[in-house]
Amino acid sequence: MSVNQTDPMIGRLIDDRYQVRSRIARGGMATVYLATDLRLERRVAIKIMHGHLADDASFKERFIQEARSAARLAHPNVVNVFDQGQDDDSAYLVMEYLPGITLRELLQDHKVLTSEQAMDILEAVLSGLAAAHRAGIVHRDLKPENVLLADDGRIKIGDFGLARAATANTATGAALLGTIAYLSPELVTRGIADTRSDIYALGIMLYEMLTGEQPYKGEQPMQIAYQHANDTVPAPGIVNPSVPVELDELVLWATARDPEHRPRDARALLDQLLDVQRALADPSGPPANRTMVLPSAAATAVLPGPGRGATADTQIVPKARHRTGPIGPESDSNAERLQNDAARRHRRGAILLVIVILLALVAGGAGWWFGSGPGAEAAVPDVAGQDPAAAASQLIEAGFEVAPDNRGDFSVDVPAGQVTGTEPDATSRQPKGSTVTMVVSQGPRQLDVPSVVGGSFDAAESALADFALTDPIRQFDEKDAGTVIGIAGVGGDGNAMGLAEGSTYGEQQPVTLTVSLGPLPDVAGQELSEAQATLQKAGLTGAEAGREYSSDVPAGAVIRSQPQADGPVKPGATLDLVVSDGPAPVTVPDVTGQTLDDATAQLQALGLRVSYDDCAKFTCAFYDWEAALPVTASDPGAGGTALVGSTVTLSYRAD
Numbered sequence: 001m002s003v004n005q006t007d008p009m010i011g012r013l014i015d016d017r018y019q020v021r022s023r024i025a026r027g028g029m030a031t032v033y034l035a036t037d038l039r040l041e042r043r044v045a046i047k048i049m050h051g052h053l054a055d056d057a058s059f060k061e062r063f064i065q066e067a068r069s070a071a072r073l074a075h076p077n078v079v080n081v082f083d084q085g086q087d088d089d090s091a092y093l094v095m096e097y098l099p100g101i102t103l104r105e106l107l108q109d110h111k112v113l114t115s116e117q118a119m120d121i122l123e124a125v126l127s128g129l130a131a132a133h134r135a136g137i138v139h140r141d142l143k144p145e146n147v148l149l150a151d152d153g154r155i156k157i158g159d160f161g162l163a164r165a166a167t168a169n170t171a172t173g174a175a176l177l178g179t180i181a182y183l184s185p186e187l188v189t190r191g192i193a194d195t196r197s198d199i200y201a202l203g204i205m206l207y208e209m210l211t212g213e214q215p216y217k218g219e220q221p222m223q224i225a226y227q228h229a230n231d232t233v234p235a236p237g238i239v240n241p242s243v244p245v246e247l248d249e250l251v252l253w254a255t256a257r258d259p260e261h262r263p264r265d266a267r268a269l270l271d272q273l274l275d276v277q278r279a280l281a282d283p284s285g286p287p288a289n290r291t292m293v294l295p296s297a298a299a300t301a302v303l304p305g306p307g308r309g310a311t312a313d314t315q316i317v318p319k320a321r322h323r324t325g326p327i328g329p330e331s332d333s334n335a336e337r338l339q340n341d342a343a344r345r346h347r348r349g350a351i352l353l354v355i356v357i358l359l360a361l362v363a364g365g366a367g368w369w370f371g372s373g374p375g376a377e378a379a380v381p382d383v384a385g386q387d388p389a390a391a392a393s394q395l396i397e398a399g400f401e402v403a404p405d406n407r408g409d410f411s412v413d414v415p416a417g418q419v420t421g422t423e424p425d426a427t428s429r430q431p432k433g434s435t436v437t438m439v440v441s442q443g444p445r446q447l448d449v450p451s452v453v454g455g456s457f458d459a460a461e462s463a464l465a466d467f468a469l470t471d472p473i474r475q476f477d478e479k480d481a482g483t484v485i486g487i488a489g490v491g492g493d494g495n496a497m498g499l500a501e502g503s504t505y506g507e508q509q510p511v512t513l514t515v516s517l518g519p520l521p522d523v524a525g526q527e528l529s530e531a532q533a534t535l536q537k538a539g540l541t542g543a544e545a546g547r548e549y550s551s552d553v554p555a556g557a558v559i560r561s562q563p564q565a566d567g568p569v570k571p572g573a574t575l576d577l578v579v580s581d582g583p584a585p586v587t588v589p590d591v592t593g594q595t596l597d598d599a600t601a602q603l604q605a606l607g608l609r610v611s612y613d614d615c616a617k618f619t620c621a622f623y624d625w626e627a628a629l630p631v632t633a634s635d636p637g638a639g640g641t642a643l644v645g646s647t648v649t650l651s652y653r654a655d
Contacts, residue, residue, distance in 0.1 A: 009033060009048065014087045018046050018094060029062070034097060037082075044082060045097040049090050063091045069160040072135045077128030079148065079158035095158070100151045103144035103205075111212035115244055118209040119277055121147065124155035125202065126273060129266035132157075133195045140193050142201035143179045144208070180221045180228075180389055181214050185257045188229045188389070189396045196259040199269055203233065203254030203262075210236040210243050210251075220417060220440055222388025223404055229396070232257060246276045380436055382426035383419050388440055391419045399432035409439045412508040416443030444506030451501040452484050457515050460484045467511040475568040477516035486514030520569060523558050528579050531558045535575060545576030551607070551644050555582030583607075583644040590638030596652055597627045599634075607644035613651045629653060 009031070012020045018035040024045060025032045035046040049063055064084065071081060083094035103121065107113075113121070125147055132139060139146075139160060146159040184200035186192045207215050215234060216227040233255035235248040254269060256262045263269040378399050383391035392402045414420045423437040424430055447467075452460035461469060467489075477485050489505050489512075491497035496512070499505055521538050523531035532542040542561065553559050561575045569575075586606045591599035600610045613635075633651040636642055 007031075013038075014046060014048075014092060015085055018044065020046065035094075037094070043097045045095045047093040047095060048087075049092065051090055060091055063093060065160075069132075069137050072137065073128075073131055075128050075131040076154070077124050077156050078131060079156045096156075098148050098150040098154065098156060100149050103147035103149060103209075106149060107144055107208065107212070112240060113209045115210065115242075115247060115280070118206060118247070119273065121149075121155060121209065122202065122206055123270065123273055123277070125157055125205075126266045126270040128157045129198060129202070130270055132160075133198070133265040133267065138193055138195055139198050139201075141179065142198055142205065143182050144205060145179075147205075180224050181216070183225065183228055184259070185229045186259055188225045188393060191393060191397070194259070195265040196262045198266065199254050199262050200259075202266075202269070203251050206247070206254065207233060207236050207251050210247060211239040213239070215255075220388050220404065222392050222402075222438065222440070225389045225392055226402060226404065229257075244280055246279060250276060377429045378432050380422055380424055380426050380428050380430055383438070384421050384426065385414055386419050388417070388419055388438065391438055395422070395436050395438065400430065400434060400436040403435050403437050404440065409441055410443070410445040410507070411441040412444045412506070414441040416441055444509055446504040447507050449487070449499045449501060449503050449505050452487055452513070453501070454479075455484055457482050457484055457513065460487075460513055464511055464513075466507055467505065468508050470510050470512045472513040472515045473570070474515050474517050475570045476518065476520045477568070478519055479516040481516055481518035483516040484513050485516050488512050488514070517571070520561070520575070523561055523577070525553060526558050527556055528558060528577065531561070531577055535561075539571035540569075541572075541574040542577045543574050544579055547579045547581045549582065549584030549644075550580040551583045553580035555580055583646075585641045585643055588634060588636050588638060588640045588642055588648060591631050591634055591650070592638065594631050595628045596631060596650065599631045599650055603648050608642055609645065609647040611647050611649045613649055 007023050009020050010022060010033075014020060014035070017037060017039050019038055021034045021036060023031060023033050030047045030049045032045055032047045035044050036042070037044050049060070074080075079098065080096040081093055082096070085092060085094075125142075129139065129142070137160070139157070141159060142157070146157060148156045148158055150156070182201040182204050184193070184197040187197055204215065216224045216231070218224045218227065233251065235243075236251055237243040237245065237248045250269075250272065253272070254262060263272065380400070381394050381398050383394055386394070388404075395402045409420045411420045418441050420439050420441045423439060430436065450463040452463050457472065473486075475485075477483070479485055487499045488496045489499050490510050499511070505511070517538075521534050521540070523534050523542070526534065528542075528544060535542040543564075548559055550559055557580050559578045559580050561577050563569045564574045564576055586608065588608075589602060589606075591602060594602070596612070603610050629652045631650050631652050635649040635651075642648060
């Protein structure tokens with residue numbers, strides 16, 4: 001169980017009843033949360049449809065269908081659905097909470113299960129599925145992810161989101177529903193599902209449990225779908241020799257390509273599985289290499305024979321024919337003539353009837369041959385841009401055989417993995433039954449990224465002609481204006497991705513250059529208003545961000561500028577301007593009583609100038625003995641203030 005405390009649903013109260021506690025899992029259509037039913041004081045699993053699907057009627061209908069399908073079932077091996085409703089714009093289902101793991105997680109941990117484990121899981125799944133089939137429901141999305149293994153040992157089927165009523169032929173529409181690895185051949189080729197389609201999916205699951213792998217593999221979903229439609233599932237014993245032959249035959253029966261040769265429903269397969277379990281558990285039974293003959297889906301009539309209600313020498317004795325009327329030569333002659341005339345007329349009518357039937361057969365055969373048979377032609381559907389599985393289904397529906405093109409095709413318009421076209425081309429008419437090659441996109445051709453960083457923007461435009469240049473990002477930098485300082489493309493997640501010189505990137509894919517606007521304007525020493533005007537011309541804003549004392553910068557001038565935010569500076573950014581308050585004031589110390597030398601040194605250390613009031617008398621030229629004279633006063637006096645660089649006058653006694 002994964003918990004995401006940043007999910008806005010965590011802690012939310014749904015419908016004034018269900019308190020969401022944590023997130024369990026997230027899928028393409030909905031997210032499942034662990035919640036508390038405040039009314040009944042129990043833990044439940046609540047499945048909430050993604051908000052961006054709220055306007056899609058088909059998804060809402062699927063949610064409602066899942067609730068209805070599960071509500072018709074009451075079985076220990078089917079996940080119970082307690083409630084269904086709408087909260088704001090999101091539909092939700094309230095289900096039984098089963099702490100544990102899925103069959104998929106079990107297979108990821110253990111890869112191959114023992115025959116006994118596989119049969120135990122299959123028995124539980126078949127029991128629940130048999131209840132669904134008995135209620136007229138086809139699951140249509142059976143896979144290990146939908147088989148829940150609870151911590152207390154219970155095994156249940158969940159997720160009836162694709163379930164439908166089990167009519168004779170339940171159509172899925174043009175798009176294939178369910179997981180491609182478990183789709184039956186009739187779903188791939190005709191889009192038709194019934195109870196036997198569920199049996200096919202269970203056969204694939206049993207194969208996977210016994211071998212640790214799926215029978216069909218491919219790089220593209222279309223390749224896997226093609227194998228489902230045209231290949232026969234091999235016996236699991238070929239991959240894992242320890243698999244009993246009885247389970248080999250059970251897999252082959254369940255995965256027969258022709259649905260008529262599979263069990264008719266889950267109950268039939270469950271009965272056979274129970275027989276297999278008894279046979280494998282009985283040590284006195286037949287040898288392990290015996291061959292089991294499993295029943296087919298079609299009923300087999302048993303004709304009576306010896307010992308079955310009829311005797312070997314039973315004979316059919318015809319009844320004697322009786323005649324009425326006069327008996328004699330004349331009557332016999334007339335009767336014979338009438339019989340001969342009637343026989344001739346009968347023969348003539350029969351010949352005419354045969355001729356008419358033959359002509360009708362010829363006309364019908366010709367019509368079939370040229371209308372829908374081997375001689376018929378049909379337009380090749382346009383499947384460009386579709387998923388390979390859906391495209392293959394459409395081509396098969398139109399009457400063509402489908403072959404994958406392993407070469408692929410580079411395309412700047414069609415994403416990798418989707419169909420770019422067909423050979424022969426779409427809309428051309430081809431004989432039905434002929435092979436159409438489906439070409440799948442490899443995405444854009446990968447080209448080497450040229451070296452453009454450090455060069456001019458104009459040169460970069462020419463060098464990147466094979467890519468789609470977007471508007472450049474311009475920012476201030478120490479490099480000269482117009483110099484390319486960075487190049488980026490778009491990664492697989494849609495976010496910007498740096499492109500290094502020598503790396504490869506898709507043809508005609510978007511490329512964004514970062515171009516220098518030159519260094520930031522130097523406004524130090526300018527008056528505040530002048531500095532703001534200079535920055536405005538460069539597309540920037542200057543904002544006073546404080547004042548400091550400075551002996552070097554006049555009061556009112558800018559001492560320095562710096563960006564408000566970290567990172568590159570782009571047009572429209574704001575720079576903080578620190579403005580000078582001029583020199584800083586200092587407090588004049590008490591220097592009275594000190595010698596002239598000591599007082600002068602102390603004041604100069606504070607950035608003050610020193611003069612002497614008796615300079616006129618002594619011309620400020622002192623003898624050594626005069627420098628030792630004591631200071632009698634200062635101006636400004638002790639405790640007063642003076643600006644750095646200003647003059648303090650000292651008085652001293654010179655008598």
